[in-house]
Amino acid sequence: MSASSAFHDTFGQAASGEYGRSVSAAPEGHAASAGGTGRARQAPLRLTRRGRFVFIGVPLILLAALILSFSGFLNAPAKASDSAAELSLTPTVSVTVQPGESLWAIAGSVAPDRDPRDVVADIVQLNNLDAARVLPGQTLFVPAK
Known part of the structure; x- marks a missing residue:
């Protein structure tokens, strides 16, 4: 008798912490991973409202600021004369x-x-x-x- 089965027989709890299941069994409805470790798949990543703002909103705000500053640079009213004939001494x-x-x-x-x-x-x-x-x-x- 192994140590894990002796623990299971004594306390009714498997070494993994689950009652009545062996260590290698996968939970119901979940397939065991390819490595056979018995771990369930992780749930997909979900973004919170704050996470969506950081992931989408902040780059959009930075892009808007960059575009506005660049357009202000291009539309600056002060510029040199286009030709030497227009210069006055x-x-x-x-x-x-x-x-x-x-x-x-x-x-x-x-x-x-x-x-x-x-x-x-x-x-x-x-x-x-x-x-x-x-x-x-x-x-x-x-x-x-």
Whole structure:
């Protein structure tokens, strides 16, 4: 007598934990697996509502965001001129900064009819200045009248 049959005879329970069945028997309605281990097939995977959202919704949201950002990039209103004929040159004059002179004073002397703040902004942009500070002897391009 083996140990499992002695256990079954004593307690009425098979070693697998089922009453009245031997270890190698498959449950009713289920075929034994090909390996003969007696395991039943697993139930098919079922997604919950949250699982469906994660599996389907999140990729769709990411795809929509990508499409919207790409379409915004293609429809950007700021773009360079299509041809060189459409470009307009800003007429400029070259000015050398004198000791004690500021951009505000240069803007007032070069274009007295315009707002000095606009002229200073133009000078900073034309000369790629980091700040509105200039040094004596520095040569600047300023917009002509």
